[in-house]
Amino acid sequence: MITERLETQKECTKKENCNMMQSLINTQIWLSRTFDKLLPEKYRIDGNQDFIRSFVPQYLKPNLKIYDIGGGKNPYLSLEKKTELGATIVGLDIDANELQHAPQGIYDEVVCADITNYKGHQDADLVICQALLEHVKDVEKAFASIASILKPGGIALIFVPSRNALYARLNLLLPQTIKKQLLHTIYPHTKRLQGFPSYYDRCTPKDFHTLAKQYQFDLQEERFYFISSYFSFFFPAYLLWRIWILGFHLLFGTQSAETFSMALKKI
Numbered sequence: 713m714i715t716e717r718l719e720t721q722k723e724c725t726k727k728e729n730c731n732m733m734q735s736l737i738n739t740q741i742w743l744s745r746t747f748d749k750l751l752p753e754k755y756r757i758d759g760n761q762d763f764i765r766s767f768v769p770q771y772l773k774p775n776l777k778i779y780d781i782g783g784g785k786n787p788y789l790s791l792e793k794k795t796e797l798g799a800t801i802v803g804l805d806i807d808a809n810e811l812q813h814a815p816q817g818i819y820d821e822v823v824c825a826d827i828t829n830y831k832g833h834q835d836a837d838l839v840i841c842q843a844l845l846e847h848v849k850d851v852e853k854a855f856a857s858i859a860s861i862l863k864p865g866g867i868a869l870i871f872v873p874s875r876n877a878l879y880a881r882l883n884l885l886l887p888q889t890i891k892k893q894l895l896h897t898i899y900p901h902t903k904r905l906q907g908f909p910s911y912y913d914r915c916t917p918k919d920f921h922t923l924a925k926q927y928q929f930d931l932q933e934e935r936f937y938f939i940s941s942y943f944s945f946f947f948p949a950y951l952l953w954r955i956w957i958l959g960f961h962l963l964f965g966t967q968s969a970e971t972f973s974m975a976l977k978k979i
């Protein structure tokens with residue numbers, strides 16, 4: 713009985729400490745967000761949200777065949793939007809478990825394959841790669857594969873975090889288990905969708921331009937984003953990172969982007 717009570721007490725103290733830590737982190741995030749309001753808007757646009765809400769919708773038309781590569785359990789289109797558009801969606805992912813956990817009925821076909829060694833059938837109107845290419849060991853091979861999946865005139869819509877970002881460099885230095893634990897402890901909401909191993913192979917705007925040329929893609933549109941939230945849990949670090957970003961941008965222009973989107977048309 714006494715041991716049980718002690719255990720419960722320990723649990724409560726642990727919970728209280730956790731809650732205290734979380735509210736401290738929330739205050740730091742609030743401070744970082746508040747500081748950001750002082751910066752011009754272009755430094756505040758969330759790349760992934762812009763890709764979802766503004767970039768991709770421009771290319772959605774009725775009755776397209778869409779490959780969602782690395783869509784896993786979180787495909788780009790909702791079932792409602794897919795039905796409205798009459799789209800056919802192929803879910804291609806390296807992880808069968810991820811594909812299995814996708815919303816029921818979203819994929820008309822699933823392909824469990826590594827995008828770096830998949831040979832397509834030139835039958836896609838649209839390919840969507842959202843937060844995929846940073847997880848791929850050989851991005852050049854992925855470009856070759858995407859080119860083989862698209863019809864001539866088909867378009868690849870890519871959103872990717874840049875290798876040039878500070879968090880990407882840190883990510884490459886830290887062991888996978890440690891960074892996953894850190895990420896999920898500080899930002900519990902990332903547990904479902906983030907924490908896959910990352911390589912950032914050739915994930916820079918410059919390298920993507922080279923690869924696009926090499927695999928005969930015509931660059932239709934590109935957008936660059938200069939915000940990410942990784943350092944927002946500790947305002948002094950966030951402030952230093954913001955100063956770094958402003959200087960980096962001044963010197964290296966779009967190469968300093970934290971994330972970017974590209975629309976590449978297969979010639």
Ligand SMILES: C[S@@+](CC[C@H](N)C(=O)[O-])C[C@H]1O[C@@H](n2cnc3c(N)ncnc32)[C@H](O)[C@@H]1O
Pocket residue numbers: 781782783784785786787804805806807810825826827828841842843844847848849905906908
């Ligand atoms: C960060 S998740 C992104 C999921 C979804 N696209 C999103 O934006 O939420 C990365 C996905 O890419 C898949 N993936 C990683 N490497 C891959 C590869 N070489 N070929 C195909 N899929 C891969 C993972 O299994 C995972 O489902």
